[in-house]
Amino acid sequence: MSISLIQSYRNLKKVNTLIGCMGRVVLSTEIKSSSVEHEDYLPYCFLIVVLDSSSRRVEVQGESQVLFKQNDRVILQLRKISQADSEKIINYGLKACKLA
Amino acid sequence: MQIRIIGNYISRFGELWTSSLEDLISESITGVLTDSQKKVNLSFHDIDAIFISNMASGLFNSQLHLCAVASTYFEHTPPAMHIEGACASGGLAMIAAQLALRSGRYKTILVVGVEKMTDVLTQDATGFLSTASSYVSEYGSTFPALYALITQAHIEKFGTTRDQLSSVAVKNHLHALTNLNAQFRKRISLDQVNTSPIVATPLRLFDCSAVSDGASAVILSTHKRRKYTQFPLLSGCGHGQDTIDLAHRQSLVSFNATKRAAAQAYAQAEINPQQICFAEVHDCFTIAEIIAIEDLGFFKPGTAGLGTLLGQTTYGGKLVINPSGGLKACGHPVGATGVKQVAFLSQLLLEKRKETIQHALAHNVGGSGATATVQIVSL
Numbered sequence: 392m393s394i395s396l397i398q399s400y401r402n403l404k405k406v407n408t409l410i411g412c413m414g415r416v417v418l419s420t421e422i423k424s425s426s427v428e429h430e431d432y433l434p435y436c437f438l439i440v441v442l443d444s445s446s447r448r449v450e451v452q453g454e455s456q457v458l459f460k461q462n463d464r465v466i467l468q469l470r471k472i473s474q475a476d477s478e479k480i481i482n483y484g485l486k487a488c489k490l491a
Numbered sequence: 492m493q494i495r496i497i498g499n500y501i502s503r504f505g506e507l508w509t510s511s512l513e514d515l516i517s518e519s520i521t522g523v524l525t526d527s528q529k530k531v532n533l534s535f536h537d538i539d540a541i542f543i544s545n546m547a548s549g550l551f552n553s554q555l556h557l558c559a560v561a562s563t564y565f566e567h568t569p570p571a572m573h574i575e576g577a578c579a580s581g582g583l584a585m586i587a588a589q590l591a592l593r594s595g596r597y598k599t600i601l602v603v604g605v606e607k608m609t610d611v612l613t614q615d616a617t618g619f620l621s622t623a624s625s626y627v628s629e630y631g632s633t634f635p636a637l638y639a640l641i642t643q644a645h646i647e648k649f650g651t652t653r654d655q656l657s658s659v660a661v662k663n664h665l666h667a668l669t670n671l672n673a674q675f676r677k678r679i680s681l682d683q684v685n686t687s688p689i690v691a692t693p694l695r696l697f698d699c700s701a702v703s704d705g706a707s708a709v710i711l712s713t714h715k716r717r718k719y720t721q722f723p724l725l726s727g728c729g730h731g732q733d734t735i736d737l738a739h740r741q742s743l744v745s746f747n748a749t750k751r752a753a754a755q756a757y758a759q760a761e762i763n764p765q766q767i768c769f770a771e772v773h774d775c776f777t778i779a780e781i782i783a784i785e786d787l788g789f790f791k792p793g794t795a796g797l798g799t800l801l802g803q804t805t806y807g808g809k810l811v812i813n814p815s816g817g818l819k820a821c822g823h824p825v826g827a828t829g830v831k832q833v834a835f836l837s838q839l840l841l842e843k844r845k846e847t848i849q850h851a852l853a854h855n856v857g858g859s860g861a862t863a864t865v866q867i868v869s870l
Contacts, residue, residue: 420639426618452631
């Protein structure tokens with residue numbers, strides 16, 4: 392997926408506010424069939440997570456090929472969501488990773 | 492002011508390989524005008540305006556500006572508007588048309604719904620449809636995944652079972668057997684649904700409506716001509732809205748947008764849910780029908796799944812839900828669905844006309860419950 396510098400900048404504004412946040416899984420579904428853009432991650436979970444810091448709820452992809460259950464503790468980390476394009480822009484999003 | 496449905500047309504729904512987007516628009520316009528000509532001797536020149544609903548022809552067919560496409564079929568090129576609200580596009584076009592009629596600006600309006608989805612690969616269609624979710628907040632999700640989260644919440648709160656979910660699909664496929672335009676005219680069993688492949692846990696393939704091509708159209712009029720009075724009335728309508736993403740919703744086991752739309756529609760029609768005989772509801776996934784018939788007031792929260800399993804939503808039950816087969820079995824060409832629901836109910840009421848007034852309800856949802864419309868058709 393090609394993405395412009397300004398789109399990447401806007402996406403990172405949201406990522407910056409959430410990176411490193413910890414929370415708890417409220418609901419989880421394991422996706423077995425996705426759009427082309429996300430096929431490389433399959434199967435992956437899609438989660439609703441409630442953050443410890445603010446009780447705010449966010450929706451986020453889980454780490455690829457990891458099964459998440461309700462009440463699992465997670466931390467939000469960077470995920471590379473596109474390779475470097477011709478302008479050498481790499482786009483990043485978020486993923487939830489399980490905390491031990 | 493009374494708004495009557497003086498013509499209706501529904502194309503066949505399914506993988507219509509020989510029909511383009513333009514062919515479907517043309518077919519539905521010709522079909523509905525032929526129907527209205529037979530019923531009330533309406534002509535092309537009687538159409539004052541067109542409202543056309545479509546979600547994603549820019550992505551699926553590289554064609555936008557559908558208002559101009561539709562108007563081109565008329566010598567007098569009436570004013571036209573393209574309405575988009577994801578899967579609720581058709582319902583919104585119906586609402587917009589009624590508001591335009593009630594403003595007094597127009598007397599007779601053609602509403603067309605269309606979507607041509609099967610020219611692309613399923614994965615591409617999944618990506619195009621996911622543009623109806625929040626690109627930023629729900630990145631990586633799919634519509635089955637969002638409804639799967641809603642299903643998990645319903646199971647957790649009410650103990651909804653796999654058989655209850657499956658019974659929605661089984662019943663809707665049974666209803667589609669008698670609908671000649673339906674995409675899937677094939678009986679299925681609980682076991683088939685229960686063992687079909689997982690798409691997003693706990694939703695299985697047969698819990699989901701399929702991508703589909705199709706078009707539908709109705710003609711609405713406020714003229715007080717005597718011969719118009721034998722046709723169904725649009726006696727009430729409502730439109731509700733909620734947040735686009737699930738994370739900010741007050742509840743995941745009920746859609747506020749549906750409740751708001753239903754309250755407006757019942758109030759305008761001056762009826763209550765118990766007076767509805769037939770309802771076309773938005774069953775894009777089996778859980779969506781269960782939640783819809785609770786939110787619309789046909790069942791108490793948490794009881795619709797069992798009611799469906801016990802046969803209360805089919806002929807001989809409490810009321811008939813999705814007599815066309817719904818989105819699940821009749822098909823879900825996104826932009827066509829909301830218009831098709833009203834067209835189908837209008838025809839059904841004409842065929843099952845009784846001496847006493849009968850009411851039917853059309854419920855159309857966009858996204859994962861963010862947009863909802865309700866229309867009440869009475870005869």
